[in-house]
Amino acid sequence: MNRREVLRLAQPPLLRFAPGVALGLLSALCAVGLLGVSAWLITRAAEQPPILFLSAAMVGVRAFALGRATFRYLERLVGHDAAFATMPALRVGVYERLVPVAPDGLGSARSGDLLSRLVSDVDEQQNLPLRVVQPLVVSGLTSAAVVVVVWLLLPAAGLVLLLSLIAALLVGTVLNAALSGRAERSLAGLRGRHRAALADYLTNLDVLVAYGDDRAALARLDEADAALTAASRRRAVGAGATAAAVTFFAGLATVLTLVVGVPALGAGAVSGSGGFDGPALAVVALVPLAAFEVFAMIPLAAGAWRQVRASADRIASVVPSGVPASIPVDGPSAVRPAPAVFTSLSLREVTAKWPGASSPALAPVSLDLVPGDRVLVRGASGAGKTTLAHVLVRFLEYGGSYRLNGHEAREYPVDAVRRVVGLCEQRPHLFDDDIRQNLLFARDTATDDELLAVLDRVGLGSWVQARGGLTARVGERGALVSGGQAQRLALARALLAGFPVLVLDEPTANVDPEQADALLTDLLAAAAGESRAVLLVSHTPVPSALVTRTLTLSPPVDSARPVL
Helix, strand or coil: CCCHHHHHHHHHCCHHHHHHHHHHHHHHHHHHHHHHHHHHHHHHHHCCCCCHHHHHHHHHHHHHHHHHHHHHHHHHHHCCCHHHHHHHHHHHHHHHHHHHHHHHCCCCHHHHHHHHHHHHHHHHHHHHHHHHHHHHHHHHHHHHHHHHHHHCCCCHHHHHHHHHHHHHHHHHHHHHHHHHHHHHHHHHHHHHHHHHHHHHHHHHHHHHHCCHHHHHHHHHHHHHHHHHHHHHHHHHHHHHHHHHHHHHHHHHHHHHHHHHHHHCCCCCCCCCCCCCCCCHHHHHHHHHHHHHHHCHHHHHHEEEEEHHHHHHHHHHHCCCCHHHCCCCCCCCCCCCCCCCCCCEEEEECCCCCCCCCCCEEEEEEEEEEECCCEEEEEECCCCCCHHHHHHHHCCCCCEEEEEECCEEHHHHHHHHHHEEEEEEEECCCCCCEHHHHHHCCCCCCCCCCCCCHHHHCCCCHHHHHCCCCCCCEHHHHHCCCCCHHHHHHHHHHHHHCCCCCCEEEEECCCCCCCHHHHHHHHHHHHHHCCEEEEEECCCCCHHHCCCEEEEEEECCCCCCEEEE
């Protein structure tokens, strides 16, 4: 996804966008017409003509007043509906872009900043049609129409209006760019930085307080907030100065129109009207005020464009530079459906590296897995145990050959591979909800009886009953459960999902040593089955009776191959 694609998704289709533009144009023309007809009516009424001579103008004033409000309301309704309708497709498109590269491709992105990209930066894209494209079209056409009408009434006044509009455009745009251009370009990034700092502070508050770093973290948050506030203030100053400049040129246009218009009174400048009279002068002098009111949106549209473009760049770069080549993204080769039955998994000289890294994180490894295998993967810290686990579930791209049921893993869409190979991570994520909901997302059709049965299978049956059943909450990030209970819940989810290949990555990392063997025994017994293969990643000793084979990994810098 690049910037152009983001902007294309944000801009509504022409057939849906055009009605809003048309209604906005009618509203703007009614605003100009209201001022012009009102000026003519008041001036003409001062001459005390017969009332019937003014009736058409009075009807026009009422029609333009009603039309301005009505068309404005309809324009907001239709225009915003068209802009909002593009947001789901854009947001889903961004999310789909994240899914293939998560979690490893997002390692350098902070959670708060990612949230800002998914929410604030995507929301900013609705301003492309609302504050950039539509104002430019409506203001441009309205200004052109007013210049033509004034030119027909008095060419010199038309020229004055045209030159004043051009000067206001140049001065307003340059002034806005000089005062707030940098702030507008940086606002999206500063907003992401602030949200990232806020998320880090709130998420890690307990650790920060425990180690006495909470004041420093709060100071960093205050610094991010101050930078965001300063940028917002500079943007407001630029918008105010731009509005002031446009207002100045509107007044200047009126004064210059009077300068060229007063001498033209009675000079017959209006064909067939008996001369250029007072009402005509009032029209050409006051109509520019309405024209500039509509025209004022054009310089501000440039500022809105800078913000939209900066947010679009952040959305497009949600995957850091260099990452797309290092992570799995479904392409033309991903043509096979998910295997109906798992028969074999084979690795030959498989290597991998983390996104953005130049050196490999996994030395060449070969491995064969079939249903019923229970393989222990051992190795020193940094040998690539977790890297291998992430390769198997296609979180990382690989070198060498990785075959599933005899076919290269790249021939399957990544979600098809992940329906076969499941991963229980070192720190399984538990949602701040009850036990039932933490299990149902693995298989939303499961009944309560099935949930209780799988909890019994992983050794949590009595614990769940003691907690009050499936409605017991686990707390934020599993704060109300122990490390071993979290691992058992994660295994229960994996069993519900029915993964034919289950990878257990350091399941005892957060468990007391005296309970580690019991947990491993329970986990492997629960995961065992004739149709399932289990790959256990552990840096701690594991009783040989629990596994069928052992795979020892060596650090990538060592030229020796892993021994099976």
